[in-house]
Amino acid sequence: MVTKTVIPPYRAIVDSKMHKVEKSMETVLQHHLQENGDEITLIAELVAKIRPPKSSQADHAEHMIGALCHILGRRPDLRAALRAALLKLLGTHKPVSLYVESGILPSTGFFTELYRRVSHKILPEAIDPQYLKDIFALVFTRHDGEVWVNAVPEARWLELLTELRFDEQAAETVLPLPVRGIMDAVRVLSYRISSIGLEPELIRNEPSLEEFASPFLTQNDEVGKYLEQFALAWEGSTLAFQDEKHIRVLLDQCAQIIQRIRRTASRSGTSISLTFLLQRLTQQLERMEYLLAILAALHEEKTGERARPLYVGLFKTLVSGECHKNDVRQHWRDSMELLALRVTENASRTGEHYITSTRSEYFALLKSAMGAGLIIAFMAMIKLFIAAQHLPPLTEALLFSLNYGLGFILIHILHFTIATKQPAMTASAIAASISEHGNSHDMENLTSIIAQTMRSQLAAILGNVLVVIPLAMLIAWGIMAATGAHFVAPEKAQHLMADIDPFHSLSVFYAAIAGVCLFLSGLIAGHHDNLAVYNRIPQRLKQLRWLKRLLGAARLARVADYVENNLGALAGNFYFGCMLGGVAAIGVVFGLPVDIRHITFSSAFLGFSLVGLDFAVEPQQLLVAALGIALIGLANLMVSFTLALSVAMKARKVTFAHWSTLLRSVGRRFGRKPREFLLPPKSQKGDELDAH
Known part of the structure; x- marks a missing residue:
């Protein structure tokens, strides 16, 4: 028998203080609706309301999300406004760099990345609101944001996605911008995986990459075909649709090659650059498989109901990656482990x-x-x-x-x-x-x-x-x-x-x-x-x-x-x-x-x-x-x-x-x-x- 996390109804925990909080959140949404406000400001203010005084106080964040769900449930106008703001945020602010870089080792060396993190700790980088990755810095302003985000039960996040009622959106025949952003991220990851597959150090440790068809290159061809068919299928094409299973097979072959290289390295030695290369490649493969799973769920059901658990997992991963992007201690710890x-x-x-x-x-x-x-x-x-x-x-x-x-x-x-x-x-x-x-x-x-x-x-x-x-x-x-x-x-x-x-x-x-x-x-x-x-x-x-x-x-x-x-x-x-x-x-x-x-x-x-x-x-x-x-x-x-x-x-x-x-x-x-x-x-x- 599978036990499920039971989230108590919001009204069962409401007290006078929480009622005031709900009113303040409703005021933020109402002001945005009336003034036709900026979507970045709206999301940042809502996250500030949800964020607990201390990162360990996850119950506070859970109750705040419950309050927001209650507002969305009884105010369709506010629900539509927040839904539109989220879709605009995901679709018009260049999300690709967020999907393909957050939580993944950089291509730079140890000391270059260490210098970048130290310098950005002292003097933070300039925020470019055109990029969703930079907007995360405006929304999650504290380095411990991942603590409460991960501590809030998945069921509560799913409840919030449910209350946004994306099924109320008019069915789109044109590919939505947020979905196109995920597709572009898969394409970029595929290019990067192919590029790493051609690295001389990788080929030196796995000569078969030169002698036979490399899955690192083959997957790029398959990804291109898959994304093209996905776009046509979304727009109502009757052409046969080839699912992502063959791509997953190729990605599994890439992962097997990585394991072989690691076993070889345990016998014949390795280098810091090869160790970093394999670690980054592994992270990119995992991220690509995750995004492909989201696309597969969206193909089966366009409203995104089946993809909601995947959205929550990706959201937590991205928040964690962005909160630690300038973390010198984590960079040192991860590098020392390698x-x-x-x-x-x-x-x-x-x-x-x-x-x-x-x-x-x-x-x-x-x-x-x-x-x-x-x-x-x-x-x-x-x-x-x-x-x-x-x-x-x-x-x-x-x-x-x-x-x-x-x-x-x-x-x-x-x-x-x-x-x-x-x-x-x-x-x-x-x-x-x-x-x-x-x-x-x-x-x-x-x-x-x-x-x-x-x-x-x-x-x-x-x-x-x-x-x-x-x-x-x-x-x-x-x-x-x-x-x-x-x-x-x-x-x-x-x-x-x-x-x-x-x-x-x-x-x-x-x-x-x-x-x-x-x-x-x-x-x-x-x-x-x-x-x-x-x-x-x-x-x-x-x-x-x-x-x-x-x-x-x-x-x-x-x-x-x-x-x-x-x-x-x-x-x-x-x-x-x-x-x-x-x-x-x-x-x-x-x-x-x-x-x-x-x-x-x-x-x-x-x-x-x-x-x-x-x-x-x-x-x-x-x-x-x-x-x-x-x-x-x-x-x-x-x-x-x-x-x-x-x-x-x-x-x-x-x-x-x-x-x-x-x-x-x-x-x-x-x-x-x-x-x-x-x-x-x-x-x-x-x-x-x-x-x-």
Whole structure:
């Protein structure tokens, strides 16, 4: 049984205040009728009466529309005047630009559109009343107009259209101007879709557009025939009328090509321009199908009764588009979603390698993390040596950055794993899984992936920390044995211990800053992976004659393949090192309380400090240091993971409303199989097999 929205009769809610409002609206209509007023002024004044004091007060707008409906129902003269004003507004004020541009991405680039929106925010564009698009700015004067327009039930808007009684109009044999405006908009959209279908970047990613008849071009021919037949049929021609179904088939083929290009782009990379192009093309196809549906409804019934729900949907869409046409925040948000989609696809596939499902993978990750601990212990030693030289801040920051960046690159080349690099990658893989399973409520698969991720993360942390602390102590002891002096003086050791004290320092806040750096490095890695594939950098490297003479064809091929598979990781690691080395310098230069804390380096500093203090550390101080390292690690992981998961889900436009259900599922799994969160089973069975 289908439930319908029931709109209460207007008279059931009338009170004295509403009666005054009705009188004021009736006065506006009466004045327009007597003075033969301007249709723009009439519509603007009526919308001002309907508009609620606050956009959230949709009930007020609903009641105002009810009052207007009551007036129109009992005053045929006012009804005819308003109907004529609406038809004139839609027919004589060039509606095409409104239909084909509002709510659709512009053809300009990101920065050009950003500049336009900012400049028009400061100095609004001049209003040209010849265009219906500009008249919207006079009618909907507030940027939040879409809120109350969308909140008013569709049934109330339909009631208003019904009360206007368009069936009272004399039947027109000539095509009405408002209908011709919709037809012209369909024609323009068809031209624009054909133009985009010829874009070199589109053809490059879908070569079949050159080899076979392109639906982007074919649809334009069909649209031209359809519109010509529609005009003749409206005027009473007895010629056979071909409906719009064939055009819809062609538009579906265009949409399928877009999906193929997107799937190809997820494997072979994409560009910002291609991403924007596909998004704009998709929006244009959707708008064209919507306008064709309106024309089809009008062909079946000229009074427009069947098209009324479509009118309401189009009206809401156009109001939303016009209210946000200068919205800088929305432009930034939408653009960042497209950019995030571009850079997170590669991270998703990389993240799958950081999620272990078997014991062999688990112990391989553990050994890889232990190898990283070896390198980081020496990186921490070099960092302390550089700091002891008391160099100028910028010189010191440069050396810190090179130490971190080159060290992280070495770790990657040796196939070792830094624990905190995982979240930015695994978050994308989990977001991809939510996108695939979330709507089907397949919580078991998601729970299994989370369990695998948690134990993988634990293995990486243990591998890093359990090696870096004893090795740091061994290095400090070796230097002391060789030189007779502590590598870290007792005063410096106390300072290092204080730096990781969570109660008397900003160590957790600094760890959160490091988490942001980790997140950004994940985006940088995804960007460069995409860059290598889409711009065909490996193939271009192989074409360099001087490099081929220098390395030889076989060695150059191996170098090119390595660049294709590792450019993102190398760039992400190097830039991450630069961020870690530069944050403290930024704090010094600008006098800001910013620095970084990283769990693995903090563990190494703890090892150096213990030797520097000759292990004369009170148990309480040691416990506080251990707690500080644990909190630093937690902040590193949680901040980077949360940011990466948020961006990855936003990029895929995933809205997951079952977090509480997922948490309960994880809790039940942990209570039933706690070992699964610590160690993989001996063999892949059940959920583990399904999840992977």
